Amino acid sequence: MSTESRSHDEMLALGDAVLARVPAGTEAEVTVTESAMALTRFANSGIHQNVADRTLRLRLRLVRDGRSGVAEMQVASDDAGDALVKSAEAIRSHSPSGEPVKPISPDGGADTEAGYCERTALVTPEERADTVAAICAGADSLGQKAFGTFETGGTSIAMVSTTGLRRAARHTVAELIAVCRGADGSAYGARHASDVSHIDAVALIAEVTERCARNQGADATEPGTYEVVLSPYAVAEMLQYLGLMGLGGLAVAEHRSFMRFGERLMSESVTISDDVRRPELAPFPFDGEGSTTRPVTIIDHGVCAAVVHDSVTEARSGEPTTGHSLAQPNSEGPFPRYLCMENGSGDDASMVAACTRGLLITRFWYVRPVHPLTTSITGMTRDGTFLIEDGRVVRPVRDLRFTQSIVDSLADVRSIGAERRACRGYFGATLAPWLHLGHFTFSS
Amino acid sequence: MRDIADVALDASVVAGATYADCRVVDQRMQSVLVKNGRVNSVTDFEDTGVGIRVIVDGAWGFCGTQRTDRAGLEDAARFAVRIARASARTAVARVRLAPTPAVTATYVTPVSIDPFDVPLDRKIELLLAVDASMDIPSVTTRQGSLAAVRHHQFFASTEGSRITQTIIETGGGIDATATGDGEVQSRSFPNSFGRQQLTAGWEAVLAMDLAGNGRRIAEEAVALLSADLCPAGTMTLILDATQAALQVHESCGHPTELDRVLGFEAAFAGTSFLMPEMLGSFRYGSEAVTISADATSPGGLGTFGYDDEGVAAQRTLLIDGGLFTGYLTSRETAAGFDQPSGGTVRAESWNRLPIIRMTNINLEPGTSSLEEMIATTERGVYLETNRSWSIDDRRLNFQFGTQAGWEIRDGRRVRLVRNPLYSGRTPEFWNSCDAVAGASEWKMFGVINCGKGEPGQLMHVGHGAAPCRFRNVAVRPA
Numbered sequence: 001m002s003t004e005s006r007s008h009d010e011m012l013a014l015g016d017a018v019l020a021r022v023p024a025g026t027e028a029e030v031t032v033t034e035s036a037m038a039l040t041r042f043a044n045s046g047i048h049q050n051v052a053d054r055t056l057r058l059r060l061r062l063v064r065d066g067r068s069g070v071a072e073m074q075v076a077s078d079d080a081g082d083a084l085v086k087s088a089e090a091i092r093s094h095s096p097s098g099e100p101v102k103p104i105s106p107d108g109g110a111d112t113e114a115g116y117c118e119r120t121a122l123v124t125p126e127e128r129a130d131t132v133a134a135i136c137a138g139a140d141s142l143g144q145k146a147f148g149t150f151e152t153g154g155t156s157i158a159m160v161s162t163t164g165l166r167r168a169a170r171h172t173v174a175e176l177i178a179v180c181r182g183a184d185g186s187a188y189g190a191r192h193a194s195d196v197s198h199i200d201a202v203a204l205i206a207e208v209t210e211r212c213a214r215n216q217g218a219d220a221t222e223p224g225t226y227e228v229v230l231s232p233y234a235v236a237e238m239l240q241y242l243g244l245m246g247l248g249g250l251a252v253a254e255h256r257s258f259m260r261f262g263e264r265l266m267s268e269s270v271t272i273s274d275d276v277r278r279p280e281l282a283p284f285p286f287d288g289e290g291s292t293t294r295p296v297t298i299i300d301h302g303v304c305a306a307v308v309h310d311s312v313t314e315a316r317s318g319e320p321t322t323g324h325s326l327a328q329p330n331s332e333g334p335f336p337r338y339l340c341m342e343n344g345s346g347d348d349a350s351m352v353a354a355c356t357r358g359l360l361i362t363r364f365w366y367v368r369p370v371h372p373l374t375t376s377i378t379g380m381t382r383d384g385t386f387l388i389e390d391g392r393v394v395r396p397v398r399d400l401r402f403t404q405s406i407v408d409s410l411a412d413v414r415s416i417g418a419e420r421r422a423c424r425g426y427f428g429a430t431l432a433p434w435l436h437l438g439h440f441t442f443s444s
Numbered sequence: 445m446r447d448i449a450d451v452a453l454d455a456s457v458v459a460g461a462t463y464a465d466c467r468v469v470d471q472r473m474q475s476v477l478v479k480n481g482r483v484n485s486v487t488d489f490e491d492t493g494v495g496i497r498v499i500v501d502g503a504w505g506f507c508g509t510q511r512t513d514r515a516g517l518e519d520a521a522r523f524a525v526r527i528a529r530a531s532a533r534t535a536v537a538r539v540r541l542a543p544t545p546a547v548t549a550t551y552v553t554p555v556s557i558d559p560f561d562v563p564l565d566r567k568i569e570l571l572l573a574v575d576a577s578m579d580i581p582s583v584t585t586r587q588g589s590l591a592a593v594r595h596h597q598f599f600a601s602t603e604g605s606r607i608t609q610t611i612i613e614t615g616g617g618i619d620a621t622a623t624g625d626g627e628v629q630s631r632s633f634p635n636s637f638g639r640q641q642l643t644a645g646w647e648a649v650l651a652m653d654l655a656g657n658g659r660r661i662a663e664e665a666v667a668l669l670s671a672d673l674c675p676a677g678t679m680t681l682i683l684d685a686t687q688a689a690l691q692v693h694e695s696c697g698h699p700t701e702l703d704r705v706l707g708f709e710a711a712f713a714g715t716s717f718l719m720p721e722m723l724g725s726f727r728y729g730s731e732a733v734t735i736s737a738d739a740t741s742p743g744g745l746g747t748f749g750y751d752d753e754g755v756a757a758q759r760t761l762l763i764d765g766g767l768f769t770g771y772l773t774s775r776e777t778a779a780g781f782d783q784p785s786g787g788t789v790r791a792e793s794w795n796r797l798p799i800i801r802m803t804n805i806n807l808e809p810g811t812s813s814l815e816e817m818i819a820t821t822e823r824g825v826y827l828e829t830n831r832s833w834s835i836d837d838r839r840l841n842f843q844f845g846t847q848a849g850w851e852i853r854d855g856r857r858v859r860l861v862r863n864p865l866y867s868g869r870t871p872e873f874w875n876s877c878d879a880v881a882g883a884s885e886w887k888m889f890g891v892i893n894c895g896k897g898e899p900g901q902l903m904h905v906g907h908g909a910a911p912c913r914f915r916n917v918a919v920r921p922a
Contacts (some may be wrong), residue, residue, distance in 0.1 A: 037899065038527075039898060039899055040530075040531075041898055042534065043536075043706070043707045043708050043709075043710060043711075044536050044706075044707050045536060046534055046535045046536030046537070047503065047530075047531040047533075047534045047535055048504070048531075048535070048536070048708055049504060049506070049708075049797055049799075049898075050503075050504060050505055050506065050527045050528065050530065050531040051505075051506040051507070051508070051527070051796075051797050051899070052506070052507050052508070052523060052527060053495075053507065053508030053509070053795035053796075054508070054509065054510070055493070055508070055510065055795050056510060068483075068485075068486075069486060070485060070486065070487045070488070071487070071488045071489070071490075072487060072488070072489040072490070073489070073490045073491070073492075074489075074490070074491040074492065074493065074510065075490060075491070075492045075493075075510060076492075076510035076511055076512075076516075077492075077512075083490070087488045087490070088488070090488075090564075091486045091487075091488055091564065094486075094563070094564040094565050094568075095483055095486055095564070095568065096483055096565075096568060096572075098482050098483060099482075124530075125505075125526055125527045125529075125530035125531075126530050126533075128530070129530040129531065129533050129534055130533075132534055133533065133534045136534060145707075147707060147710040147711040148711040149711065149712075149898050151898075151899070177711055177712075178711070179710055179711040181707075181710065186710070188711075254584055254585050254621070254623070255584060255623040255628060256621075256623070256628055329484055329485040330484070330485065331477055331479050331484045331485070331587060365714070365836065365837055366834045366835055366836065366837070367834070368832050368833055368834045369832060370832050370845055370865070370922045371863065371922050372628060373626065373627070373628055374922075376922060378832065378834045378843050379834055380834070380835075380836040380837070380841060382836070382837055399836060399837075399841070401834075401836070401841055401843060401867070403843070403865075403922075443843075443867065444841060444843075444867060444918075
């Protein structure tokens with residue numbers, strides 16, 4: 001069983017086969033998703049879990065007489081199409097009449113292969129094991145133990161509808177995550193790419209073992225407000241929560257968003273966009289209702305510029321869809337998928353050098369919203385937190401809990417890194433730089 | 445299903461497996477969501493496939509497939525074996541499994557009313573009626589949902605077990621969100637995160653009395669908009685049963701997972717502060733605190749006949765009168781301690797590897813009552829319904845926020861307060877527990893979004909809990 005995906009034609013044919021069974025006069029949208037993923041997991045410098053699966057999912061949305069029904073199936077049987085139509089129709093016919101979300105018409109957008117790499121789709125269990133072995137050997141040679149995952153695989157999506165929609169795209173993802181643990185401390189690092197050949201395991205293990213060696217015997221430091229130098233891993237997490245809390249059109253319509261259009265809420269150096277054009281984020285060219293995903297500048301030099309939309313928030317707000325819909329219908333609204341923070345000219349060394357007293361943070365953990373309107377989040381630091389004094393990293397410190405408004409912290413940006421790293425996101429991926437912030441509040 | 449499993453197991457052995465098990469899964473879920481007076485979505489989801497897990501050369505391999513024809517199953521079994529051989533090249537130690545008897549058994553969740561037999565229009569009618577009851581000024585978002593799950597599974601192993609299980613879950617819940625004056629406040633019932641769910645039939649929804657609570661939570665959401673901020677300071681904290689359940693989940697359930705202790709989750713979900721040498725001697729909590737892992741609790745989302753390794757459901761004490769006494773274990777992790785498995789291994793679906801998961805992690809009932817706890821509190825807060833939750837990777841440093849709070853002065857609730865947060869460290873917190881309400885206020889709750897494992901798995905787990913009281917807790921507003 002390889003992780004190679006079906007061709008676009010094969011995926012579209014599966015969708016067409018379902019569409020052909022839909023009763024005449026009924027509007028229908030079919031989504032075919034196939035994922036073929038494999039993941040090798042290691043702990044204590046050895047592989048302890050190692051899995052692969054191929055999953056085909058068919059989703060049918062029917063709309064007729066103001067009634068809507070959705071059925072989904074993860075099955076590979078020949079009669080799946082009949083069963084799917086029967087199930088969706090049973091739901092549709094029992095639903096009350098209203099104004100359901102209808103399948104969209106084609107918008108002329110092109111389907112690209114920007115996020116697909118055949119090399120990634122064809123990685124074997126032996127190749128993953130060899131990479132893991134190299135990671136483990138790198139850790140062992142320094143008296144550390146390695147933990148983490150190496151995941152490779154791809155997802156294909158095809159959409160067809162009675163309104164003429166006909167889209168197909170696929171992407172691949174390779175992600176290598178390593179945590180190294182010494183006698184009294186740990187460190188984290190990760191690489192995420194569409195093309196597995198861009199995953200540099202040697203560089204990763206060098207980064208993580210060096211950080212782990214420095215992060216031994218951490219002492220406590222007083223909670224309080226510090227300057228912080230955040231790695232791209234931490235910045236990506238922060239951006240993703242900003243997206244979850246308030247960068248969608250429905251959050252604005254329901255008064256849950258912090259966005260105040262036209263107002264400067266962040267430092268002038270901060271520009272945040274959702275950019276489907278970045279191939280390193282393994283982008284899909286269309287969203288959950290088949291709309292072409294377009295680049296959106298969300299924060300423009302610190303000013304609230306726009307949020308992402310789907311067809312529902314388009315109807316509600318008059319702002320055109322940006323192609324960021326989840327599968328319709330849904331109650332959550334649209335979300336950003338490919339958040340990117342524009343880079344600056346700094347690097348981690350210059351940020352540390354410019355820091356009077358602060359914390360160098362590798363990673364955030366268990367981040368959760370505290371209040372959506374203030375963009376207050378809480379979470380912990382993890383796997384490498386260091387005290388900076390007078391421009392130097394002086395010692396590792398124990399992990400701290402922070403409770404901090406994201407917007408407030410991004411209103412006090414001292415420096416943004418030149419290099420950016422692709423990190424996995426909740427709906428897609430995020431491109432994040434190093435960041436030096438003037439204040440960040442730690443409570444315990 | 446039996447034939448499918450036999451083919452998969454035979455092919456695994458032929459390919460070189462020294463052990464194999466197979467789960468043939470057929471799952472159906474129906475969900476109904478009503479939002480702001482309209483049916484937002486009605487979805488029916490069916491999921492069918494086969495998960496094959498093997499040991500070869502002392503190492504694990506797993507492959508999930510939707511193909512149930514002989515060629516497809518043999519292909520998947522061979523691939524699982526190939527994966528295991530790759531694992532063996534970098535394995536630390538040969539996998540050893542704690543012995544478990546081979547069984548042939550059937551288990552079905554006892555239900556009075558099959559939730560799939562309830563007509564769809566009746567479900568929609570209920571939700572629309574509740575939605576209307578929440579339609580008051582300042583409430584900008586009203587939402588209600590119902591869900592039904594039927595998880596049918598056949599488990600077979602090369603050790604001879606053949607187990608058929610049908611787990612039925614039914615759930616429902618409502619939320620009201622009010623906005624105004626730069627504030628947004630939500631109230632949920634019976635629990636947050638969408639719904640309360642149990643292994644039960646439609647009778648569970650009828651017992652919730654959603655219709656009787658819609659107006660109340662809507663009014664509370666509106667009242668919270670103008671409520672005073674939660675007071676700050678070190679004070680007495682009383683948790684309602686829903687928040688107590690989540691507190692148990694995060695600070696007692698997860699740290700007692702033995703795979704975390706052994707580092708299996710070190711790169712993702714985290715480890716644990718509970719080292720094996722602490723078993724039997726570590727004072728986890730006060731004498732008021734007894735916590736069980738009970739896969740036999742009626743109605744819990746962790747209630748089943750056998751786990752996904754074919755080990756019978758059981759009840760064990762994790763914390764007994766405050767003393768740390770046990771872990772959640774699998775056959776692999778228990779073998780390292782020469783113990784039998786605790787039977788706590790489950791997979792989200794056919795395409796995921798079974799791993800240690802909470803069953804029903806229950807705070808056993810005490811002898812107090814909510815009324816008595818409030819009456820005997822001089823200064824403190826009573827908090828209801830989770831809004832925010834976070835805990836560190838060793839499960840020590842936590843912070844929770846709830847939707848609503850009431851300040852307590854001299855034994856009485858004196859005012860509603862908004863945006864409450866409380867924080868602490870796990871052992872100190874549970875050692876400050878001086879009262880747990882009795883059986884009459886003890887309820888079973890379901891958590892339907894417990895994340896763990898890579899690839900990620902969302903598991904349904906249960907928590908029986910009652911209101912409980914803690915002294916000297918750091919409380920403040922968000």
